[in-house]
Amino acid sequence: MSFDHQKVEQKWQKHWIENKTFKTDTYSTKEKVYALDMFPYPSGAGLHVGHPEGYTATDIISRMKRMQGYEVLHPMGWDAFGLPAEQYALDTGNSPEAFTKKNIATFKRQIQELGFSYDWDREISTMDPNYYKWTQWIFTKLFEKGLAYTDEVAVNWCPALGTVLANEEVIDGKSERGDHPVVRKPMRQWMLKITAYADRLLDDLEDLDWPESIKDMQRNWIGKSEGAEVTFNIDGHEETFTVFTTRPDTLFGATYTVLAPEHPFVKEIVTDGQREAVNAYLHKVQTKSDLERTDLAKDKSGVFTGAYAINPVNNKKIPIWVADYVLMSYGTGAIMAVPAHDERDYDFATKFELPIIEVVAGGDVTKEVYVGDGEHVNSGFLDGLDKDTAITQMIEWLESNGKGEKKITYRLRDWLFARQRYWGEPIPIIHWEDGTMTAVAEEDLPVELPVMTEIKPSGTGESPLANSPEWVNVVDPKTGMKGRRETNTMPQWAGSCWYFLRFIDPDNTEQLADPELLKEWLPINIYIGGAEHAVLHLLYARFWHKFLYDIGVVPTKEPFQKLFNQGMILGEGNEKMSKSKGNVVNPDDIVVSHGADTLRLYEMFMGPLDASVAWSTNGLDGARRFLDRVWRLLVNEDGTLSEKVTEANDGSLEKAYHETVKKVTTDFDNLHFNTAISQMMVFINEGYKANEIPKQYVEGFVKLLSPIAPHVSEELWHLLGNAKTISYEVWPTFDESKLVEDEVEIVVQVMGKVRAKINVSKDISKEDLEKLALDNEHIQEWITGKTIRKVIVVPGKLVNIVAN
RNA sequence: GCGGGUGUGGCGGAACUGGCAGACGCGCUAGACUUAGGAUCUAGUGUCUUAUGACGUGGGGGUUCGAUUCCCUUCACCCGCACCA
Structure with missing residues (x-):
């Protein structure tokens, strides 16, 4: 008979919740482990079904570490702000x-139905004013230190909708909702x-x-490049312009220079003769979308301004062109x-x-x-x-x-931090x-x-906040001066930049977290999530963390000491799961049919944690x-413990057992769950x-199994005559x-070809063996x-x- | 184009710092039990070959007594960035 997973799982989930089995003692004197999921x-x-993959991995680590005597912080929360909820509100009028x-x-x-060992007393949500009070507080600190500033930035403006759209809401220059035209419009924006x-x-x-x-x-995203800035005089003009070059x-x-459109x-130096052509070109470029400018950039375009620059090293007059293969956003906007010796310039010059x-x-x-290296020629003192x-x-x-x-330039740009959203x-x-x-004072937070x-x-x-005059308009109680609240809100990234700090001290009303506790628990020992956050979330969170480090709020330079990206779970046809393909597997169904x-x-056994593997019902x-099989090996039909389980030990399973303890322990530590499971299977096969x-x-064995399959393991532990939860039992050790x-x-x-196998004593000498x-x-x-x-x-x- | 990664049975995948390729699971085959089996148990299962044996980790080459593992080259696929001067 097999076990009734619904009964067993519900029983233990209830037990864990009611007994707060996984409550973390933040002040514990034990060694600490902080295992975090991307919320x-x-x-x-x-x-x-993709969510539980990473969650199970951190849960296994958390459960094992608890049994190994660590105090484990393993929390869960909600990244609650985001565009879909706003769209829903716009569509339905609901909140x-x-x-x-x-x-x-x-x-x-x-x-909870999947049995993760989170400390639910630490649940946080980024939309909770008690939480975002501190998100806002961090912003005010950034503002005070000059790291938050406003700038005019082009945004996707949709006149028909009367709103600014995110890039992903714009499809082929039209709004995703309603298919209205979208234009680029400069607006005052907050930048970090x-x-x-x-x-x-x-x-x-x-x-x-x-x-x-x-x-x-991340390195590529930051895109550090070392080179030099070179200043060019303009023939017949007072001004000079500067280019950035790595060469x-x-x-x-250098036979010509190029300015970004x-x-x-551009407008200052253009000669009368070229003005018409340049203006036409600028207009053409403006109507191109970002995509067209970058993606379809196979054939280079540009136009001569009529003006000449003076090459500073040899005083030669060289033409100044305008071309959109030069980007205003990188370097100085001029090259x-x-x-x-440069492919792009070669194409253009040709x-x-x-x-x-x-x-x-x-x-x-x-x-x-x-573009290779070589002896310099035609280069005066560099020859x-x-x-x-x-x-x-040079x-x-x-x-x-x-x-x-000498100059160092980065590809990384400042972070557009404002959204015109509610x-x-x-x-x-x-x-x-x-x-x-002014920034809102700390005592007046949260806004x-x-x-x-x-x-x-x-x-x-x-943002829609502008529609609420009672919210927007304020009067300074001291001076009586009138003011208007900023109506922009923060992007979704904001709340996730520091949530891991709040988990350590979620109810603190005085500060974002107690510095003493942060010292105890940081950095995070293991952080698991999808690779889609490889750059933005992880870079933004690192940035905030370093800032908080600089102002003395956190004790470490980096938040996430170890990071791991789980792979994707694909549909049975090896394609991404999606509603339209109808190949989405719902965890709820699996919990009912097979159990958590x-x-x-299964998710841990599918393959290496970082691999993308197709779902398989088989x-x-x-x-x-x-x-x-585990259950039947240990439990009789009538639900009592099998007679095969004895106090005596005939030694036949000794090696297999110790091997299993060793392999499972080290494999868990290395996140090699698939091979750990295969070793447990080997042990059970031996047991049969x-x-x-x-x-x-x-x-x-039940202890080894418990991090992966906690419910059935608790039940077996109970059947073995133990009254308490298995969660804090001592992790098994092995004897080498x-x-x-x-x-x-x-x-x-x-x-080099195997021709025989011989059994010998492990201590045999080399000579005897030969x-x-x-x-x-x-x-x-x-x-x-x-011979x-x-x-x-x-x-x-x-x-x-070796013989021949 | 640049950067990173992956190629192993019918399938998912194992293989420690170079030392028995294919652990474990799925699937499949046969048998047992059974009214029945899509349950369970037992055995088998890389390919070719009559056994012996030969071949085999994307392809080609190399280093080595020995290569899935190291080096060169080439192909395919995946991910990221993409006129970044």
Whole structure:
């Protein structure tokens, strides 16, 4: 008979909740482990089978660490602000808050039904004013330190909807809702100066135990590049302009320069003869979307301004062009073009028949661009030098002649931090009638979202909050000055930038968290989530954390010491699960049909945690079959403990048991759950073959199984005669000496091919082993008539005879 | 184009710092039990071959007594970035 998973699971879930089994003692003197999941956005679709994969992994670690004597912090919460709730509110006129709360309730029920060992007393939600008070507080600190500022930034403005749209809401230049035209319009926006932390965000990646691919993605995103700025005079103008280049050594080969279309100098320097052409070009570029400008950029376009720059190193007049292959957002928005040694410049110069001068030997620039290293030519004082030396010398020349300087540029841009939305944390700023603005004082935080009967666009581009005059308009009680609240809200990223701090001290009313506790619990030992957050969430959270470190709020430079990305669970056809494909698996259904333990076990057994593997109903059945096999091995038909479980120990399972304890323990630590499970399967298979199973081993095995399948393990633990929960029982240990057998099997190879296997004492000498191998009759057959050239003996493993 | 990763049976996947390729599971085959089995148990299951044996970790080459593992080269797929000067 198999166990009744519904009964068993409900029983233990109730027990855990009622007894607060997984309540963390924040002040514990035990060694601490902080195992964190990326908290979910509670979407209306409910839990997806992808969610439990990462959650199970951290749960296994948490449960094992508790049993190993650690105090474990394993919390869960809700990333509650977000666009879908606002859209829902716009569509239905209902409150995004009620909608989100309902979704949270569903998520919570689903998560609890999977038996995760969260401390639910620490549940937090980013939409809770007690929480976002501190999100706002951090913003005011950023503001005070000059790291939050306003700037005019182009946004997606939809006149028909009277609202600003996020990039993902714009499809082919039309609004996703209603298919209305969308234009780029500059608006005053809040920005966070993440670029001030670029170097530290880059350098501190070194010490993190993160997947190399994620570190690389962050490095690329930050995009540090070293080079120089070079100042060009403009023929007939007073002003100068500056370009950024990583190849100052090729300055002698600069045959033209290019300004980005948005460069402020374009309109100043354009000659009368070229004005019409330039204006036409600028207009053409403006109507191109970002996508067109970047994606369809196979064929370069541009136009001559009529003006000339003076190459500072040789005083040659070179034309100034405008072209959209130069981006205003990177470097200085202007480049010096060296067509001989830069692919983009080469394409452009070829198309517009601009001169190409070779300055680095090694290729044939009449035929194709040459970007490699080589001796410099046509380059005056750089002739004969290699690239690195030439770069250094050119920078020296530029600096001593006042024509430029060494410069480091980043691809990373400041973080656009404002959203023209209702459903987010209000940015705690007041604009006063005298033109000043101030941050809301700490004692006046949080600035709560007003309850609004209807959430609709303001029509001005401001958020719907602008529709609530009683909320927007304020009067300073001291001075009587009138002011207006900032109507922008924070982006969804804000709340997730620091939630892991709040879990440590969720009810603190005085500060975001007690510094003493932060010291105890940070950094996070293991953080697991999807790779889709590889760059933005993780970079933003690191930025805030470093800022909080600088102002003395947190004790560590980095929040997440170890990070791991779980893979995706695909549909049975190896495609992404999606409603439209109809291949979505609902965890609720699996919990009913197979049970939470089976789901957890199956998801961990599918493959390595970081791999993307297709869902398989057969595989799921197999996981359940294993749990049934465990149950039947230990429990009789009538529900009593099997007679096979004995106090005696005949030693037959000794090696298998110790091996299993060792492998499962180390595999869990390394997040290799699939192989840990296979080892448990091996043990159970051995158990079926054995006549009796020592109770001690059974208890040890149930403990090993309990992090993965906690409900059935609790039930078995109970059946074994234990009254208390298994959750804090001591994790089994293994004895290394039990793993080595007195006799080992040695592989005997001839010419690298296995020809025989012999059993020998583990202590046999190299010489004796070699002799035994050579005397073996099968081996004799293979080596007679041949000359033995060499015999390789690897003690305890193999003998390889080289003979021909 | 640049950066990163992955290629192993019919399928998901194992294999420690180079040492028995295919653990474990799924699927399949046969048998047992059974009124029945899509339950359970037992055995088998990389390919070719009559056994012996030969071949086999995307392809080609190399280092080595020995390569899934290291090196070179090539192909395919996946992920990220994408005119970043």
